[in-house]
Amino acid sequence: MMLKQFSLSNMTKAVSSVIAVTTLAFSVSVSAAEKLEKESLKLGFIKLTDMAPLAVAFEKGFFDEEGLSVQLEAQANWKVLLDRVVSGELDGAHMLAPLPLGTAIGYGTKADIVSAFTMTLNGDAITVSNDVWKQMKPQVPMAGGKPTHPIKADTLKPVLEKYKAEGKPFNMAMTFPVGTHNLKLRYWLAAGGINPGFYEPPKDTSGQLLADAMLSVTPPPQMPATMDSGTIVGYCVGEPWNQQAVFKGVGVPVISDYELMKNSAEKIFGVTKEFAEKNPKTHVAIVKALIRASMWLDAEGNKNRNEGVEMLSQKQYVGADYDVIANSMNGTFEYEKGDKRDLPDFNVFFRHNGSYPYYSDAVWFLTQMRRWGMINEAKPDSWYMDIAKQVYRPDVYMTAAKALVAEGKAKASDFPADSESGFKVPSSDFIDGIAFDGTKPNDYLSKFTIGLKGKQKVASGKIVD
Numbered sequence: 001m002m003l004k005q006f007s008l009s010n011m012t013k014a015v016s017s018v019i020a021v022t023t024l025a026f027s028v029s030v031s032a033a034e035k036l037e038k039e040s041l042k043l044g045f046i047k048l049t050d051m052a053p054l055a056v057a058f059e060k061g062f063f064d065e066e067g068l069s070v071q072l073e074a075q076a077n078w079k080v081l082l083d084r085v086v087s088g089e090l091d092g093a094h095m096l097a098p099l100p101l102g103t104a105i106g107y108g109t110k111a112d113i114v115s116a117f118t119m120t121l122n123g124d125a126i127t128v129s130n131d132v133w134k135q136m137k138p139q140v141p142m143a144g145g146k147p148t149h150p151i152k153a154d155t156l157k158p159v160l161e162k163y164k165a166e167g168k169p170f171n172m173a174m175t176f177p178v179g180t181h182n183l184k185l186r187y188w189l190a191a192g193g194i195n196p197g198f199y200e201p202p203k204d205t206s207g208q209l210l211a212d213a214m215l216s217v218t219p220p221p222q223m224p225a226t227m228d229s230g231t232i233v234g235y236c237v238g239e240p241w242n243q244q245a246v247f248k249g250v251g252v253p254v255i256s257d258y259e260l261m262k263n264s265a266e267k268i269f270g271v272t273k274e275f276a277e278k279n280p281k282t283h284v285a286i287v288k289a290l291i292r293a294s295m296w297l298d299a300e301g302n303k304n305r306n307e308g309v310e311m312l313s314q315k316q317y318v319g320a321d322y323d324v325i326a327n328s329m330n331g332t333f334e335y336e337k338g339d340k341r342d343l344p345d346f347n348v349f350f351r352h353n354g355s356y357p358y359y360s361d362a363v364w365f366l367t368q369m370r371r372w373g374m375i376n377e378a379k380p381d382s383w384y385m386d387i388a389k390q391v392y393r394p395d396v397y398m399t400a401a402k403a404l405v406a407e408g409k410a411k412a413s414d415f416p417a418d419s420e421s422g423f424k425v426p427s428s429d430f431i432d433g434i435a436f437d438g439t440k441p442n443d444y445l446s447k448f449t450i451g452l453k454g455k456q457k458v459a460s461g462k463i464v465d
Contacts, residue, residue, distance in 0.1 A: 037279040040069045041286070044081045044093035047074055047221055047318045049239040049325055050120040050267045051094045053349060055311045056293035066285040074316065077219045078176040085272060086111045092271040092286065094119060098365035100270050100391045102178030107201060107374050112273035116396035117287050118355050119267040119294075121348040124181060124257040125242040125333070126188055128156075128234035129227050133252040133336075135159045146339055150259035150431055153192025160194060160212055173218035173226065173235035177207060180266055182215065183368040184257050185236035189213055190450040191432040199373035200458040207372065209461050224250055238266065239347070240320040243327040246334050253335050255431075258345055262429035263352055265361035276396070287400035292409060294350040302344075305329050356415070357397055359422035360438030362388035367441045371451035373458040384441040394422050 045051040054072055057063050063070040073090070075081035082099060084090040086109060100113035128136065139155035141148040163170045174182040177199075186196040189212075197211025208214050218226050223235045228250040235241075245251035257264060269290060276283050296304055309329050313322045327334050333343040348354045363384045369375050398418075404410040426437035434447050445453045456463055 036067050036282045036285055038091070038282045039067060040071075041091040041282070042071045042073055042089070043286075044073050044075045044084060044090040045317075046078065046081060046094060047320075048094075048123075048237075048241075048267075049312060049318060049329060049347065050123045051317065052297055052308055052312060052329075052347075053119050053269075053290045053293040053355075054094060055317045056296055056308060057289040059311050060293065060296060062289040062292045063286075066289045068282070068285055068289065072316070078179065082109055082111075085113065085270065088272070088275075091275060092269060095268050095270040096176055096179040096181075097265040097268045097361065098178050098180060098183065098369065099176070100268070101362055101365055101387060102369070102374070104387055104391050105369075105375060107178055107369070108205075112390075113270045114273050114276050114391055114393050114396075115268040115270045115357055116276075116283065116393040116400070117269040117290050118265050118357050118361070119269055119290070119349070121263045121266060121352065121354045122256070122258040122345060123266045123328075123347050124184060124236060124238050125253040126185060126234065126236045126255050126260075127223075127227070127242045127245050127251045127253045129232075129251050130249075132156075132159055132233050133254070135162070136254070147335070149255070149335070149341070151254045152431060153189050153194055156189075156192060157194060164212075170213045171232045172213050172215050173223055173232045173237075174215055175220055175237060176217060177205065178369070178374065180257075180264075180365075181236040181238070182207070183365060183372075184260060184264075185215060186372060187368065188236075188255060188260055188431065190448065191430075193450075195450055196372070198452070198458045198463070199376070200461065201374065201376060204458075204461070209373075209458060210463070224248055227251055239328045240318060240324045243324050243334060244320060246327075246337055247321070247324050249337065253333070256333055256343060256346055258343060260431050262427070263345065263348065263354070264364070265358070268357065276393070280396075283396060284400045284403065287397060288404055291350075291355055291397075291400060291404060294355045295410065295414070298348065298350040298354070302331060305331075350414075353416055355397070356420075357392040357394050357422075358424055358438075359385070359388040359392055359394070360424045360436075362392045363423075363438040363441050364436060367436075367445055370441075371445060371448060371453075373452060376452075376457045378442075378455045378457075381439070381441055385439075388422075392422070394420070 081093050085093050103109050103111040103113050136155045160170050174185050189196045195212045197208040199207045220237050220241050223241050224245045242253040309326045312318045312325050328346050331344040332340050333346050334340040366384050401415040405412050423438045428435040
């Protein structure tokens with residue numbers, strides 16, 4: 001009887017302790033949330049592998065630990081996503097890296113969007129149909145019975161000439177005019193002597209003026225099926241939609257963007273300037289959670305990637321088969337069926353300062369928008385710097401980073417030094433070997449054979465000086 005009373009007494013104390021601890025934990029959570037201007041958030045994304053930091057921050061509880069109650073919502077396409085961020089229906093979103101730059105200059109939608117976080121480097125590829133690949137392959141250098149990579153677009157020129165002789169358009173797809181896939185596909189084509197076309201806004205926004213290859217928009221998940229139907233013969237997109245073409249047997253990825261232009265910014269996290277100004281603490285809390293997610297994704301030689309792939313394969317995120325997503329997320333990439341090669345940096349989330357928003361990345365995108373006529377008037381170098389600094393916010397990123405260091409969740413060495421200028425060291429890691437210095441955009445533009453330079457503009461469908 002005494003033993004029973006003792007046990008009951010201990011149980012009562014234990015339950016009381018649990019209630020007290022739970023109440024304390026709830027109190028701390030509420031207190032953390034009360035310090036934020038906005039606690040409940042709806043964040044958007046497109047069903048692509050590189051939305052991973054959002055999924056991880058949600059699934060691993062990083063948003064919760066920052067006092068944020070987050071709802072993640074897939075969007076139909078980039079235009080819908082952008083419109084919903086601008087209208088305030090979404091508090092922020094996974095975005096194409098050049099998208100907020102396009103809104104800043106008023107190409108298409110005019111809006112003030114800022115980014116304090118780069119979600120990923122690399123992660124794209126250019127895929128062609130089986131028939132086009134069959135025609136390209138005789139021009140592709142081989143080694144050991146396999147194609148030598150990277151594959152340049154000059155191997156595609158005879159195919160385009162055949163299409164032209166037969167009076168057929170060579171139709172390729174990208175995901176959005178002011179987007180990485182459009183600009184990277186154009187870069188690859190032009191480096192091989194193929195004109196991807198010009199814009200003449202607001203008169204002509206097709207981007208097909210003077211074009212050898214006709215580029216148009218197709219939503220990412222629809223690309224393999226659209227190519228299989230014959231509507232397009234190739235595309236540039238993020239994963240898993242290149243590997244999906246391999247698995248479905250409808251196409252062959254010919255080059256990854258890592259081979260095209262090493263460690264380029266691909267997606268960013270964007271919010272409106274109004275949101276950032278009204279909710280500075282909330283903005284920092286979001287970035288903190290996303291930094292932790294990116295660190296987790298790249299930790300210890302990608303040890304967490306399989307778990308990350310499992311998350312992404314869920315219907316509410318990407319919804320593609322585990323094996324399709326894993327094909328690129330685990331440091332490999334498959335070109336022709338069975339030709340799987342090591343590509344450890346195909347997806348980079350944190351290493352190489354991957355999540356830091358570099359001004360030089362913004363400047364590169366702006367140079368390409370100028371190159372193809374989206375920016376149809378000559379601009380001084382200072383203009384490129386001003387737009388980059390208006391949109392990219394490394395100051396917010398470093399505030400979040402320093403908070404994580406102070407909390408013991410990261411090390412100072414994980415991040416750029418306080419002296420970081422925001423401009424990467426000039427590099428010629430591009431398929432055409434042309435060096436890019438983010439501080440000299442007009443000098444960079446002058447080096448291209450195809451594209452606007454100096455005072456050139458597009459007028460009445462022609463390039464004029």
